[in-house]
Amino acid sequence: MARYVTQVGGTENWRAATDAIATAVAPAGLDLIHPFRVAWYDDAVEARERLPSVRGGDGLAVLVGNTRALWPRFLEHVRDDPSARDASDPLDRWLEDVFSRTLRSFGPAHEVVFSHEAAPRRIPMQRLAVHAGFAPLSTGHLLAHPVFGPWLALRAVVIVDLPGPQGIAPAVRAPCEGCEAPCRAAFDHACEVADVRTDPTLLRDRWRPWLAIRDACPVGHAYRYSDAQIRFHYRSEWPEA
Ligand code: B12
Secondary structure, three states: OOOEEOOOOOOOHHHHHHHHHHHHHHHHOOOEEEEEEHHHHHOOOOHHHOOOOOOOOOEEEEEEEEOOOHHHHHHHHHHHOHHHHHOOOHHHHHHHHHHHHHOOOOOOOEEEEEOOOOOOOOOOHHHHHHHOOOOOEOOOOOEOEOOOEOOOEEEEEEEEEEEOOOOOOOOOOOOOOOOOOHHHHHHHHHHHHOOOOOOOOHHHHOOHHHHHHHHHOOOOHHHOOOHHHHHHHHHOOOOOO
């Protein structure tokens, strides 16, 4: 399976550790792997938002996410174990299982923080992605990756007891530069018809205007999720068996 591993300068052990993590989680369709130095994020946020301390600011952290590659793997899991559907958050439970299984034999001490974790362990993943040099935040309040546009999800950060990359975070290529930002009007419209920020339950029934923000982005159309995946993420709706 193709993987998109960001290349950062340096030749230290963190590169091998990043590859080991990428290889371990790849079978689950986790195909976005971005190594960074803990301090790139920690120094930019308030103390309560920092990553759990495993080694300190010079340590390695690896952001793990996915494109639409995850969906068929998740469906296979549910096909193999139909009772998985009964969990309150089947995708989150599966991801927890994937990381604990696949990183069991990963050598260095490490800690995993999931994007679905609640306070006090909640990490603002979009801001982390920006500070870590993974992707910029678009006018439509979604990360817009230079290749995949907004068609991605961030799942976890693995913080590792090894020195991380040196220097400063790589500059993110801004896909929004020079764009007329059609996502701005889509975002304003979505907030008008269903402000999910104040009432997240509105998303389930009024999801199309929120989907329109993603569709408005001119980057990454080729990586759009399938309708089934979209309906699962926006409406918690399962595809027909
Ligand atoms: C809570 C949450 C929501 C809530 C938002 C509630 C609120 N008050 O804003 C609800 C359920 C409505 C929601 C909706 C969606 N979300 Co959301 N959400 C999160 C979550 C779990 C935590 C955000 C948070 O509290 N951060 C902590 C605060 C203190 O940090 P912050 O930087 O200030 O965070 C802000 C942003 O994260 C932002 N944000 C998060 N979701 C949304 C949704 C909207 C509508 C807006 C305007 C802002 C926003 O609001 C936060 C507070 O203002 C994050 C994962 C994470 N751990 O970051 C995903 C996350 C931000 N969501 C994501 C997505 C994709 C969505 C949806 C598109 C649907 C979906 N689940 O696929 C929708 C619609 C969003 C849109 N803009 O189109 C992705 C973003 C990926 C990307 N390309 O940028 C994330 C990173 C999850 C993931 N697994 O990848 N979400």
